[in-house]
Amino acid sequence: MSSARMPTIFIPHGGGPWPFVDLNGRFGEEEMRHLREFLEQYPGTLPQRPKAILVITSHWEAPVVTLGTSANPPMYYDYYNFPEASYHIQWPAPGCPSLAPRVAELLHQAGFATDSDDQRGYDHGTFVPLKVMFPKADIPVLQMSLIRDLDPARHIELGKALEPLRDEGVLIIGSGMSFHNLRKLRQPEAAAISQPFDDWLQEIMVLSPACREKKLLDWVCGPNARIAHPREEHLLPLMVITGAAGTDPGRVVFNGLFGNAWITGVEFCNACCGQ
Numbered sequence: 001m002s003s004a005r006m007p008t009i010f011i012p013h014g015g016g017p018w019p020f021v022d023l024n025g026r027f028g029e030e031e032m033r034h035l036r037e038f039l040e041q042y043p044g045t046l047p048q049r050p051k052a053i054l055v056i057t058s059h060w061e062a063p064v065v066t067l068g069t070s071a072n073p074p075m076y077y078d079y080y081n082f083p084e085a086s087y088h089i090q091w092p093a094p095g096c097p098s099l100a101p102r103v104a105e106l107l108h109q110a111g112f113a114t115d116s117d118d119q120r121g122y123d124h125g126t127f128v129p130l131k132v133m134f135p136k137a138d139i140p141v142l143q144m145s146l147i148r149d150l151d152p153a154r155h156i157e158l159g160k161a162l163e164p165l166r167d168e169g170v171l172i173i174g175s176g177m178s179f180h181n182l183r184k185l186r187q188p189e190a191a192a193i194s195q196p197f198d199d200w201l202q203e204i205m206v207l208s209p210a211c212r213e214k215k216l217l218d219w220v221c222g223p224n225a226r227i228a229h230p231r232e233e234h235l236l237p238l239m240v241i242t243g244a245a246g247t248d249p250g251r252v253v254f255n256g257l258f259g260n261a262w263i264t265g266v267e268f269c270n271a272c273c274g275q
Helices: 029-045 100-109 124-133 152-168 190-205 209-217 235-244
Strands: 008-012 050-062 065-068 113-116 142-147 170-176 250-258 261-268
Touching: 008 029, 008 235, 008 250, 029 124, 029 250, 050 065, 050 124, 050 152, 050 235, 065 100, 100 113, 100 142, 100 152, 124 142, 142 152, 142 235, 152 170, 152 209, 152 235, 170 235, 190 209, 190 250, 190 261, 209 235, 235 261
Parallel strands: 008 170, 050 142, 050 170, 065 113
Antiparallel strands: 008 261, 065 142, 250 261
């Protein structure tokens, strides 16, 4: 058992393989630098080295919660129309099949069905940000799917079931984007369109646990919500992380432009009060 409670965090993973290949100006250099610096520096803020990392990725949906149980997950290049070099990126972090039974146990106790997939590779919601955060690729990673129904309430409850892992040395990461409208992302008007929802999200993440959950359940009532998320799969990892937060306060740990849109990262920890 770990002596320190791990935080839990929702990170924006950016667009495609943005940190590792020349994208020919697709995203702004200053925007990419800002997000990269945040991801690089974040592990240094952790209370201890994680025993394992559980990643809830917005790029994997399944009928029931599914765990990637390969001991050596391959790379899964789930993006299109990027330079050839982006299909040769490697991040050989070991899988963590030994954690899967514990995760399944917690989920079954909460009434969730689970499945496993020993062929699933690291998708870019996992390997892109984690390659920046943990470049040595020496911490075991268990990748977890969303539930295909995309129900906010179920995903918050899913997160609540996972909370005990934080006291067992596991870093729980939700990987998504707080703005995910690909038709608008790189347009000049993206900043103005994304800012109302982004401001709203920042405001509710620092509310009490009951209030932030209530607001998230009604996220479609947020300003420009369906413009920010025509489909909510990139917001659902935040629901899971909010559930896993328990009663811990939240704080915004990243905010900036990416592809002209405002995006936010949120951490929950028992040391966040007053920060």
